[in-house]
Amino acid sequence: MPLALLALALLHLAIGASIGLSVDEAHYLLYAAHLDWSYFDHPPLVGWVQWPWVAMGAPVWLLRALPSVLWLLSAWGIFHVATQLPRAPSEAGQWALAAFALAPVLHVLGIGLVPDTLLMALAIWILALTLHLVRQPSLPGWRWWLLLGLALGLAGLSKYTAVLLAVPVVLCLLLRYGAGLLLQPRVWAALLLALVVVAPVFWWNAQHDWLSLKYQAQHGSGGSWDALNVLRFLVIQALAYGPLLLAGCMVSGVPRSWRWRAFFLIPFAVLAYMAGGGVSLPHWTAPAWVCLAPFAGLVLARAWAAGRRRWIAALALLQALICTALLGLSLGGGAPLMSRTLLVTPEGDNPFSDLFGWDTAGERARALASARGLASVSVQNWTLASRIGWYAQPLPVHVLDIGMSQFVLWAGELAVGSDTLLVDVSRLSFTPPVGEHGFARCTLLETLPVYRWGAPVARFNFYDCRGWGGSPKPLAAAPGSP
Numbered sequence: 001m002p003l004a005l006l007a008l009a010l011l012h013l014a015i016g017a018s019i020g021l022s023v024d025e026a027h028y029l030l031y032a033a034h035l036d037w038s039y040f041d042h043p044p045l046v047g048w049v050q051w052p053w054v055a056m057g058a059p060v061w062l063l064r065a066l067p068s069v070l071w072l073l074s075a076w077g078i079f080h081v082a083t084q085l086p087r088a089p090s091e092a093g094q095w096a097l098a099a100f101a102l103a104p105v106l107h108v109l110g111i112g113l114v115p116d117t118l119l120m121a122l123a124i125w126i127l128a129l130t131l132h133l134v135r136q137p138s139l140p141g142w143r144w145w146l147l148l149g150l151a152l153g154l155a156g157l158s159k160y161t162a163v164l165l166a167v168p169v170v171l172c173l174l175l176r177y178g179a180g181l182l183l184q185p186r187v188w189a190a191l192l193l194a195l196v197v198v199a200p201v202f203w204w205n206a207q208h209d210w211l212s213l214k215y216q217a218q219h220g221s222g223g224s225w226d227a228l229n230v231l232r233f234l235v236i237q238a239l240a241y242g243p244l245l246l247a248g249c250m251v252s253g254v255p256r257s258w259r260w261r262a263f264f265l266i267p268f269a270v271l272a273y274m275a276g277g278g279v280s281l282p283h284w285t286a287p288a289w290v291c292l293a294p295f296a297g298l299v300l301a302r303a304w305a306a307g308r309r310r311w312i313a314a315l316a317l318l319q320a321l322i323c324t325a326l327l328g329l330s331l332g333g334g335a336p337l338m339s340r341t342l343l344v345t346p347e348g349d350n351p352f353s354d355l356f357g358w359d360t361a362g363e364r365a366r367a368l369a370s371a372r373g374l375a376s377v378s379v380q381n382w383t384l385a386s387r388i389g390w391y392a393q394p395l396p397v398h399v400l401d402i403g404m405s406q407f408v409l410w411a412g413e414l415a416v417g418s419d420t421l422l423v424d425v426s427r428l429s430f431t432p433p434v435g436e437h438g439f440a441r442c443t444l445l446e447t448l449p450v451y452r453w454g455a456p457v458a459r460f461n462f463y464d465c466r467g468w469g470g471s472p473k474p475l476a477a478a479p480g481s482p
Contacts, residue, residue, distance in 0.1 A: 005075050008101060008362040009068045015331050016064035018386070025112040026358075027386035027406070029054060029063065035395065038204030040212055040406040041457035046115045064111060070121045071110030074290055075100055077124030082294035084131060089301040096297025099244040102319035103289065104326045105282050106241070111330075113470050115159040116286045122155045123165055123287035127263050127294075130169050134176040149190030153197025161284065164270055169260035175259060183387045233275035240282040241289050242319040244312075247303070248296035263291035269395050277339040330355060332333045333452030353457035354427050357450030361423065361456070361460045362391020369395055369421045369444055372464050378420040380430040382407060388423050395421075400433065402471050414468050433472045440467030447452045 021029070031039055032054035038044045053063055075097055082088060082096035099469060100106060109117045129148045133140055152169070155162035173181060179186055205212050238246070249261065265478025267288040274280060304312055333356050365377050365388060378398040379385050384407040389397040389407070396411035398420060422432060422442060432442040442465040450458040 005072060005101060007098065008107070008167075009072050009110065011327070012068045012071065012107065013061065013064060014023060014369075015327060016068075016111045017061035018331055019333075021390060022112050022355060023061060023383050023386050024114045026390040028070075030112060030386060030389055030406075030410075033054060033390075034410055036204065037200040037207075037209040038212060040215065040404065040409055040433075042115050042159060043157045043198075043201045044129070045122075045154065046113065047117055048157075049118070049128065064113070065111055065115040067117045068118050070113070074121045074124055077121065077128055078290060078293045078297070081124060081128050081131060084128070084135075084299055085294060088298050089303070089305065092294070092297040094297070095300040095304070096293045098316065099242075099247070099300060100290070100293045101210040102316055103241045103245055104239075104319070106220075106286060106289070107323055107327060108330075109239060109283060109286055111369050114283065115285050117157040119155060120290040122151055122158060122162075124157065124293075126151045127260070128167055130172050131260070134172055139177065139184065139186075145186040145190040146193055149193035150197060153194040154191075154200035155192065157201065159214050160286075161267065161271070164267040165263065165287070165309065167266050168259070170406065171262055172259050173396075174222040180397050182216045183256040208409075211225050211400065213356050215404070217412060226278075227276065229274045229278055229280070230272055233272055233280050236282055237285060241285075241320070242322070243315050244300065245296045246291035247299045250299045261292065261295060264288045268397065273283070279413055281439030304335040317383070325361055331335070333455070353450070353452075356452050357448070357458045357460060358387035359391050361425070361448060362393075362452070364448055364460075364462065365392040365421055365423055368462050368464075372421065372445070374409070374419055374421045374464065375419070376414070376420045378414060380422075380424070380433070381428060383426060384423070384428060400471065413471070416468060416470065418468045419464075419466045420468065422465045424461040424463070425463060426459040429461075433471075434465075437472045440464040441465070 009075070013346055016298060021354060028042075028046045029050060031042075031044065035047065035051055036044065036255075049066065050063065053066075078096050078100050084092040085092065102326050106120075109120065117299050126148070129144065133144055133148065138264045148169070152162070152166060155165055167263070173187075180194040180387065216424075248264065262275065268285055271280065271285050271288075281382040300312060310478060331353050333352050369375070369392075376396045376398055377392050378400055381402060382399045382403075385397045385407050397406055397407055397409055398414040399407045400414065400422075416426070433439060442463040445462045445464050448460040448462070449456055451459070
């Protein structure tokens with residue numbers, strides 16, 4: 001199994017060297033290029049850990065070594081916890097690793113670094129530390145409590161949802177040691193250390209009118225709640241992580257094991273509820289699933305020994321095929337499922353096309369801006385800003401859409417009367433904003449088609465736009481428009 005995991009990590013690197021940055025990856029690399037105490041939409045650790053490589057000008061394939069390492073560290077943590085569970089069969093660690101390695105979305109996090117990649121490695125470390133603290137015959141020494149405080153603080157520097165991990169930690173410790181634990185100085189020292197580590201987030205927010213915390217509170221509340229959204233969330237989760245990991249919720253025979261499954265159940269339940277309000281992405285639950293993996297390994301090991309091998313083998317094969325299809329589609333830009341003659345529509349039928357062409361588009365943006373005397377690049381939606389912002393450096397990027405984003409903090413809003421190079425991409429295309437409150441005029445300079453394995457996957461349009469007059473609401477372009 002260790003050799004298989006190493007082979008998978010090398011596969012992640014190989015795929016990462018062959019595809020472009022995702023929207024999130026580029027966004028967090030720009031964190032490293034604009035080093036700060038924290039950022040508008042996330043805490044700073046995802047930018048900090050990449051800063052040395054970004055400062056040295058490392059290529060994308062080398063930048064992607066970090067998520068591969070974190071993926072391997074998560075696997076090691078899962079194996080360690082599975083082997084430490086009471087009454088765990090000797091094969092529990094191997095089955096836990098198998099359930100982890102056959103979860104499709106976790107491979108995506110092993111290729112591209114996002115806050116959840118960091119948090120899943122930290123989450124299994126926090127679970128391992130809590131398990132160690134609870135299993136001791138008496139209150140452990142200071143070292144273990146300070147390690148727990150450090151791990152919780154680093155989790156808080158990774159993502160705001162890390163607070164959901166603190167709840168099962170407190171639950172497990174209080175159930176083991178009782179309320180008298182709150183009188184122990186080492187416990188408060190751990191809490192103080194966690195707060196010191198996460199203090200940069202609050203420092204930055206205090207300097208920016210608590211901008212990030214207000215955004216997270218509003219973002220987390222979502223819109224009107226709908227049970228169908230929760231059902232959709234559950235279906236996507238089942239496909240994204242697979243039934244092998246879900247086996248961790250079954251009865252395992254480990255005494256009081258349900259309190260340990262709280263590391264999965266509490267974050268998952270909160271995120272499922274948030275999904276009811278329309279706020280959900282599949283990878284947000286990754287740390288919770290990683291914490292469930294050791295228990296899945298225990299259940300699977302016992303089920304295999306009990307003779308339920310056909311079902312387990314069938315499920316493992318199915319998940320392996322899904323993983324292979326996902327990685328293959330990412331590598332091929334959607335081919336071969338996408339027709340070789342498919343014209344990418346404005347909203348796009350090919351989500352994998354978004355991984356290609358941005359590096360070339362960034363180079364062309366720099367060249368065209370220089371030739372036309374334009375000092376900035378603009379896009380009409382914040383999701384289009386990170387890739388062009390990364391690949392077109394050092395040009396500043398303006399987001400013309402109304403609303404606050406990290407790009408407003410970095411580059412400010414486009415000043416009235418300014419000229420800019422407007423970049424539009426077929427996957428999320430908008431009509432150039434010309435007229436009242438828009439530009440005085442926009443001239444199409446060039447169209448850049450993007451191909452992958454001979455099939456068209458995207459198209460970039462570059463406009464020379466003059467005389468910005470305001471902030472109109474972006475209008476989606478009509479299908480087939482240039």
